Amino acid sequence: MTDAILKLDKVTKIYKQGRSEVVRALDKVSLEINQGEILMVVGPSGSGKTTLLNCLSGLDKPTSGKIFFNTARAGEGFKYMAEKTSDGESSRRSPSNMVDLTAWDQKQLTQYRRHNVGFVFQAWELIPTLKAIENVESSLYPSRIPGPEVREKAKRLLRKVGLMDKEYSYPDQLSGGEQQRVAICRALIKEPRIVFADEPTGNLDSETGGQIMRQMKLISREGAAVIIATHNSELRKFSDRMVKIHDGEITY
Amino acid sequence: MNILALWRLIKNSVRFAFRAKRRWITFVIIFAFLSAFITLFVGAFNQYSTEQLLNQKGFYVKATDEGTVTEAQGLNLKTEIEALTQVEKVALFRYFDLGDYIRVYGVDPASKWMFGDAKPSFLINGKYADKQGEVIVSKNATIRADVGTIIGNVSSTLQKGDLLVFENSTKLELDVVGEIDDLIFAQDKLKIFVTNPDFDLLYSDFGNGVTKYCQSLALLVFGKLYSPFDKEIYNNMIALDTPGEPLYLLVKNPTYGDWADPITAGPDVARKDRATRMLYFIFGVVGGVLLTILYNFLIVWFRRREVAVLRAMGYEKGEIRINLLGESFTISLVGYIIGILSIIIYYAARGMTFTNQLLAWQTLLVSFSIVVLLTIPGLLLSSLSFVRVSPVILFKAR
Ligand SMILES: Nc1ncnc2c1ncn2[C@@H]1O[C@H](COP(=O)(O)OP(=O)(O)O)[C@@H](O)[C@H]1O
Ligand SMILES: [Mg+2]
Numbered sequence A: 001m002t003d004a005i006l007k008l009d010k011v012t013k014i015y016k017q018g019r020s021e022v023v024r025a026l027d028k029v030s031l032e033i034n035q036g037e038i039l040m041v042v043g044p045s046g047s048g049k050t051t052l053l054n055c056l057s058g059l060d061k062p063t064s065g066k067i068f069f070n071t072a073r074a075g076e077g078f079k080y081m082a083e084k085t086s087d088g089e090s091s092r093r094s095p096s097n098m099v100d101l102t103a104w105d106q107k108q109l110t111q112y113r114r115h116n117v118g119f120v121f122q123a124w125e126l127i128p129t130l131k132a133i134e135n136v137e138s139s140l141y142p143s144r145i146p147g148p149e150v151r152e153k154a155k156r157l158l159r160k161v162g163l164m165d166k167e168y169s170y171p172d173q174l175s176g177g178e179q180q181r182v183a184i185c186r187a188l189i190k191e192p193r194i195v196f197a198d199e200p201t202g203n204l205d206s207e208t209g210g211q212i213m214r215q216m217k218l219i220s221r222e223g224a225a226v227i228i229a230t231h232n233s234e235l236r237k238f239s240d241r242m243v244k245i246h247d248g249e250i251t252y
Numbered sequence B: 001m002n003i004l005a006l007w008r009l010i011k012n013s014v015r016f017a018f019r020a021k022r023r024w025i026t027f028v029i030i031f032a033f034l035s036a037f038i039t040l041f042v043g044a045f046n047q048y049s050t051e052q053l054l055n056q057k058g059f060y061v062k063a064t065d066e067g068t069v070t071e072a073q074g075l076n077l078k079t080e081i082e083a084l085t086q087v088e089k090v091a092l093f094r095y096f097d098l099g100d101y102i103r104v105y106g107v108d109p110a111s112k113w114m115f116g117d118a119k120p121s122f123l124i125n126g127k128y129a130d131k132q133g134e135v136i137v138s139k140n141a142t143i144r145a146d147v148g149t150i151i152g153n154v155s156s157t158l159q160k161g162d163l164l165v166f167e168n169s170t171k172l173e174l175d176v177v178g179e180i181d182d183l184i185f186a187q188d189k190l191k192i193f194v195t196n197p198d199f200d201l202l203y204s205d206f207g208n209g210v211t212k213y214c215q216s217l218a219l220l221v222f223g224k225l226y227s228p229f230d231k232e233i234y235n236n237m238i239a240l241d242t243p244g245e246p247l248y249l250l251v252k253n254p255t256y257g258d259w260a261d262p263i264t265a266g267p268d269v270a271r272k273d274r275a276t277r278m279l280y281f282i283f284g285v286v287g288g289v290l291l292t293i294l295y296n297f298l299i300v301w302f303r304r305r306e307v308a309v310l311r312a313m314g315y316e317k318g319e320i321r322i323n324l325l326g327e328s329f330t331i332s333l334v335g336y337i338i339g340i341l342s343i344i345i346y347y348a349a350r351g352m353t354f355t356n357q358l359l360a361w362q363t364l365l366v367s368f369s370i371v372v373l374l375t376i377p378g379l380l381l382s383s384l385s386f387v388r389v390s391p392v393i394l395f396k397a398r
Helices: A049-056 A086-093 A106-116 A132-140 A147-160 A176-188 A206-221 A233-238 B003-017 B021-049 B051-056 B071-082 B109-114 B196-206 B262-302 B304-313 B317-349 B361-373 B375-388 B391-396
Strands: A004-017 A021-034 A038-042 A064-070 A098-100 A117-120 A194-198 A225-230 A241-246 A249-251 B087-098 B102-107 B123-126 B134-138 B149-151 B163-167 B171-180 B190-195 B213-221 B224-226
Touching (some): A132 A147, A147 A176, A206 A225, B021 B361, B071 B087, B317 B375, B361 B375
Parallel strands (some): A038 A225
Antiparallel strands (some): A004 A021, B087 B213, B134 B190, B149 B163
16 A cells, blocks of 8 residues: 555646647656655746646646546545446555546545645635635535634634734735735645645745745644645755656656 | 535625625615616506506596586586596595585595595505595594584594594484595695595585585596596696696597597507506516626626635535525625615605505515525526636636
């Protein structure tokens, strides 16, 4: 049994632009992502980082190739609705429980994200009408966890990132760094198995950037796989492993 | 989806709906206008089918000192008008003076709304005189010793609950069931309003041969009320609630001027009238449905990024829709209430008394269904497209 929670096998994503032009955003990417590690994907703008994360989270479908998810490492509450195809049979029989998520439908992908994935978006994407603490809680609104418990969790997380006095501020009353930290709390409150962070230190000064990276480190120590996409290779010191991406191709 | 989550999502979607203030207020105003217009359009259809409302529209003719219409003249006119095929209903309201102090009016309970001087909406206390033995009196009517016998809880003012007894050759007991804020002249008189049978009884016993007059005459033609009296003589025609057209524009009769043949004039007008009503109804319903859906689409469109975030976070489609519902629902509900209140205030400011009739519950139900209830399918329909759009595309479109 491997430690991998995600495994990419020759994943290619091609975008068609106009009639003839094609962009190879990902080109035969093969990669294993392990539980408890921080993997940094470094590459210049337009190299395919966001596309990679979108494919891994099931928001986007690769043109070809397979992405395996280790259902043995799935979060609580995740139900894999195995199809009765020959493919499904074989994957259930396989001891590693590696299931190809590129074959899943939207419903199954929603379940996958809901119980396994935390997102820190490139532009934070906080909901402007929700206060900081409500943004954090919103991850758990559809869950069975009672309200007071959700609030307690959210408070604890915000305190951890130093936002105890900003709990009831709206996103537009927060600085970029503060918004980013709220976004991280929103991803973490679900205690996800996999955290995707797209340019998490985006346009932050290096001190705040460092703070955030230390936060990421803590998450991974709790057993989650953290995949960070960045164009800033200075952050490599915070990672366990780094891959470079260029024109959709991975180099180690 | 479990109950706790469902309840929390619904509660929050309503609570957070008010947060986007500018968007919320803008759409509330739009929905208020929408509600008012739909209600008026649908009401325009409905009012023609509601007889009570019909009866409140139009003219009545005021008797004047110089040209008072006698009962006999009025009855003649009534007979002639009733013969016209287009006329649905004619109502004649008579009076006579009982002594020099009391004026007795005869009302027909079935046409009470057509009595421009004493409509049920003028009541300030009690109910209308609907059966024999009941009487309504003008407000603050004082009692004089020479007026029959008054038994019961009688002060110097005649009030609801008193018993008014007239005794001459026969004895007539009348329950005072209501007081009316009458607009009729002759303020020095005690005015009482009784049903026509009691009017005739009182006249035969106390009339002493005085002239009975016609207080007003109203007729209903294609759902509009008209006064057929010649304007030259009775020039103090007073438009009550809604100005209508004089009858001679609609039907023609040589006796009353240059009137067209009623038989040929009728169906045309009726057809046109029916077509107009239908048009109003279709416009109200179809237009309302389309606009409601369009505005729901806009509300969701403003929140499409949020939809994308929630999808990426693993919200199910149903959960995202519930999340959007609160805003659409509160906007349409508050807009609806404001819209209806504005109609009431508008009419009240113009001194109209029939708002409760214009806003018949059927009309309100139709417009409520369109504006508020349709929000749900409208939202589902419009959110469909955004729930489908890939978050990848939405995030790209900054
Ligand atoms: N939805 C799309 N349609 C067409 N081309 C796209 C789309 N998304 C990304 N691309 C192209 O794919 C390449 C990789 O983009 P992206 O993954 O966003 O890079 P990065 O995140 O590293 O900046 C770019 O050339 C970009 O223009
Ligand atoms: Mg990117």
